[in-house]
Amino acid sequence: MNATQQPLYAAQEPVFPRRVSGRFRTLKWCIMGITLGIYYLTPWLRWDRGPNLPDQAVLIDLAGRRFYFFWIEIWPHEFYFVAGLLIMAGLGLFLFTSALGRVWCGYTCPQTVWTDLFILVERWIEGDRNARLRLYKSPINAQKLRLRLSKWLVWLVIAMATGGAWVFYFADAPSLLADLLSFSGHPVAYATIGILTATTFLFGGFMREQVCIYMCPWPRIQGAMMDPDTLTVGYRSWRGEPRAKGKRRREMSAEAERIAAEQAALGRGRAAYRSTPYPGMEDVEAIDMPPALNTGPGDCIDCMACVNVCPMGIDIRKGQQMECITCALCIDACDEVMEKIGKPRGLIDYLALSDEARERAGETPRPIWQHVFRTRTMIYTAMWSAIGLAMVYALFIRAEIDLTVAPIRNPTFVTLADGSIRNTYDIRLRNKHGDDRPFRLSVRGHPAFRIELEGTFFQTVEVDANETRLQRVYVIAPPGAAPAASDTTPLRFWVEDLTNGERAFKDSTFNGREE
């Protein structure tokens, strides 16, 4: 191409990943089954919480402002649990990325999982790589149209199921399904399903690797999280190069044998296998190796298996690339070939770049556990666990009843006709139980304090099940009592659930008229 005609924009290069089998492919099928199973089935799990509460195990009730997760119920004021989970997710990503590179991308990212599923459908309907390539190049005819339409139809069904499953997390799944099927569901539900159906269909069917390369921020962030000790998918170039196949490979082998014989005649040993010089990653053919060191062709027979199975359409032999999601399918593909040609597996393998250098120099690589258990990963694990334990602790010390106290500051106190000083507090009483409870309010701090509840002559109020009740409360100090005449006096509100004696308190202050 003429240099001046180099375009600024490139058309998408279609990728046709070939079917592959092996350890990592099996692992990926398992993870796909588990993650999709969790996603589609979770909303249908039931969990009995009593007559007044929803019986869906996992439910994000936006209208009622509750998040139900099996036996846990999160109220809006406990949103720190969600913040904590997000921080844990972030630290978890740091941990896994520093130890194992982009495992999130390669195995569990929804984009990867759904793309994998869509490619599976594509293969069932249109055939494997070569058939799909032929179909791609063939002009439109009835056969092509039939295959394309049936593929898109299955994709669309999966996409709709995906968008459909999402809304079930936000409402009672069985009744919402009935509503949706009878076209009486909420418009927001249909709109959400529509948007998620469209994105799933588009991202899984057509955008695929484009999402990872151009739309997702993780490749950049994760690239910064990796270090030379991180295990990642790599190509042992010292073993594979110079790559060659066919006639050229036979010629190179013959030449190596000839040189070896020549060296043997001179009384020298055979050149060591590992010492294959390979300064750069590319342009292997251009390197003139000293004849004495020529051990013949490397293990790579340039069969392109690793390239053909790659869902990202890259060549792992070019080294670490931002496009690589470390799905490890190239490892499976290469291992299969290495076994066929009688070479050891692991030409493409999970390896650390620091080990790659060691192996090249003929040293022993460090064992895998030393890559995983490092100071850095230990620190991440400690931070992750600390937040996790703190949240579990916070979860267990949560009371079923709770109160918050907002003192009224406008004005800070009121003088009554008899000279008493009255303070007003807005108290929110929370009843997390599934039934209505009588709550008794009392105040401690000074013996002279008297408590009055707005709207009732009693100190006990009924709080509805799973509700917060706003109760205005007056605390009165008689004239002459210390709190009435001092600037501030600390006090404590107690609330007691009269059905089981459970108690909770909150501290506040009483403002008097300082003489």
Added chain:
Amino acid sequence: MSEDDIRLDDETGQYTTGHSYDGIEELNTPLPRWWLWTFYATIVWGVAYTIAYPAWPLVSGATAGLLGYSSRAEVAEDIETHELQNAALVEELVGAEISALEPGTDLHRYAVARGASVFRAQCSQCHGSGAAGAVGYPNLLDNAWLWGGTVEEIAYTVRHGIRNETDPDARWSEMPAFGEILTSDEIALLVSHLQTLPSGGAGAEAETLFLDNCSYCHGEQAEGLPELGAPNLADAIWLYGGDEAALTETITNARFGVMPAWGQRLDEADVRAVSVYVHALGGGE
């Protein structure tokens, strides 16, 4: 910086864009074409949006937009929706005996909420947003009421106001300026009598002075008379201040607090709602 500078970079195998800044060149890494189309689509969307919705400024106002959307109309619609939803409650409130409203019922809650917004808009200028009042403007949180603190009495005060010229039914009373009647020594004696109430330790002469001049309106025990708006002088609350100077001023020149007749400005539901709200502030009788 021209097309002539485009060259193949040996290190990367990529072409440069021809941009060179102090010898630093930019590689041409082509952006996907769909990205470009997405960009164009956002431009089209942006322009279409300004046509569909109010956007382009004109000399006065702006283009209305093809969809005819206006945020003001949306608010008006919201208000109308809420008024429709509350129509039954409003009707009930206007027809109800307001003293019979039970705290905790929907109607009471509605009256308090509606009253609170009326109070903030109409009453807070004098009585304060927290209803704590100021010198000369009664505190509505306490349990001392010049004209009575039952919800009906509060509603009457709100509806007709106090000492205004516009409503013939306004609450009305007028304290004489005792500076024209008593000597300053007598006034000083009265002041010390008032400051020692309810026990009254200023002596028999002061007590006689009070009974002769003040008790007709304020009562023999200085307990006040709500029918005349005469305040209780034995309690801890002084509308215009309880120190010597303030009391001397009050007795000498009298006071004349005025409140508008809100029945002429607010509708019946608002009057009732704000009365229920004030009554529920903590001092209602």
